[in-house]
Amino acid sequence: MASYKQLTTQLEKLHKEVAAAREKEIAQAIAEIKQKVAEYDLTAEELGFTVKRAPARKPALAAKYRNPKTGETWSGRGRSPAWLAGKNRERFRIDA
The missing domain is CATH 1.20.5 (Single alpha-helices involved in coiled-coils or other helix-helix interfaces)
Incomplete structure (x- = not known):
């Protein structure tokens, strides 16, 4: 064995x-x-x-607000950027 x-x-x-x-x-x-x-x-x-x-990507939303100092933009969706905090948004609105 x-x-x-x-x-x-x-x-x-x-x-x-x-x-x-x-x-x-x-x-x-x-x-x-x-x-x-x-x-x-x-x-x-x-x-x-x-x-x-790959899933199709959604196109980027058009910017509605612009920071005149830096040129940074925001579409108005999601969390608002720090440069808009406590300010009147209409002053930063982009006229299209």
Whole structure:
């Protein structure tokens, strides 16, 4: 009967063999798939894969207020900038 140490050594060897066989078979499968894709000129959509696209960005809002000292602008949305704090916003409004 084999000892624990001998069995663990065999097990490690088998794990390595399994990993090597898997890598070899995956490489072969990928090569076959690439060949078929090229042969039939297949696209990802035809194979059922969805192409993820970046979501469209919303266009920037037009500026409604401008700081005359720095030229900094604010669209009127979100938190108001520090340069408008405690001041009459209408003085800084951009006439469009």
